[in-house]
Amino acid sequence: MTEISLILFIAATFLLAGFVKGVIGLGLPTIAIGILGVVMAPAQAAALLAVPNLVTNGWQIATGPGLRAILIRLWPMLAGICAGTWIGADLLEQQKNGSATLWLGIALVAYALIGLKAAKLRVPRIAEGWLAPLIGLATGVATAATGVFVLPAVPYLQSLGLDKDELVQALGVSFIVSTLALSVGLLGAGALDARIAWHSALALVPALIGMVVGTRVRSLISPPTFKLCFFAGLLVLGLYLVLRAAPWSL
Template sequence: MSAWLGLGPAEMLGLLLVYFIGGLVKGGSGFGLPLVTISMSPFIVPIDLALAVNAVVLPFANVYQYGRSGLAKATLMRFWPILLGLLLGVPIGALFVNAIEPAALTMALGLFILAFVGLSVVNPRIAVPGDLERPAGAATGFIAGIVGALTTANGPLFVIYLVGRGVERQMMVATLGLCFLVFGVLVSGSFWAIGLLDAQRFLLALLCVAPVLVGVWAGDAWGARLPQATFRRFILVLLFLLGANMLARTAFAM
């Protein structure tokens, strides 16, 4: 066990703790798991192993989040255009993996997120008009699919759209679960096809599912007690931190 994938007991415990923290953030906000874990786990394991584990954990976490919401049918009926855009965007993004510099795209995404947070603070009434919900949703899914294929960091794009529509917490968490479930399945299949994911890494990822689910449960129990206005402020703070993290990572990489 100590030599499995080059990980000793300390590394294993550290990795499980990282995924518990990621689950805690996801449970409270509905998103942020891959961004949290991909920021922390490379201090413990190689980046390619971290990406492989993320790819497997994501679908499991989102099946749980989406299934327990009680809003599976409602979210699918309302937000199917996001999924359509996502299914179109992911393969297109995959075609440009070797043509676009991921660091530049990550920096642009971080700047966009910070700009949105700033505008939301100055003008809290920024909104997506109701008559544009479906076309804006399809565009969001399409862009998120491309960005996700290139960086795996597309969660904030979904959140920005849902905040703009004024979606309340329970519906937002359920919708994010649906979007990430579809995206996670697509990414897992892609990683398996290119050899980044194999049987041993799959088994390691399965071990990380349990702490993630415990974290999601604990975070959701806490988040459900927040008033809608407080939840919105929490989301904006989390978006700010994630956007700043994106900029910091690309700056240090240069």
């Protein structure tokens, strides 16, 4: 692949990933790492995502209804995400056979099918105190292994009974903390340097364009339609990860 072809490939990837994130509040790292994995190592793809992740999630947080309340409620999970990501800091560099990504995809598919069947997962408020740090820790380790911030944080946040805008803001908070924690790990592993950071900044442009369009689409849809898009998006992301990481695709 020539340099120009690679640049166009990366731009198209971030445009698509930004659009999906704008519609359902997640999917940027999942799609980008999955597609970029065709032409680069997972750790390189995760490093390229650093700036787009930070900015798009910052925007997602800023446009939400109540950041202070979200932070107060989620800080135990966020602390767990940092701890889990740093504990598993070397996992992304070591992953060669894609097994972690495969299991992540399978879990996403299972959760999406449950959601599409209208099964309601609810976490009692009294259980959040002890469950949130465990969810965060598990999410951090999964992030370190795959570069994707989805499980089990997304099902947990969806089970808190937030409305669509609160959920999107809570996802943004979770993802920006995961991005910062993963970036620290990538810096320590030598996968993120000034050159990669500059390339990551350039990738921000198509990601933002896609997100603007996707956010506009989200503003036009009803809560039931958003819920359908949310779980359908998770299902597609999960199937994509399975197909990319399954043994028969190697």
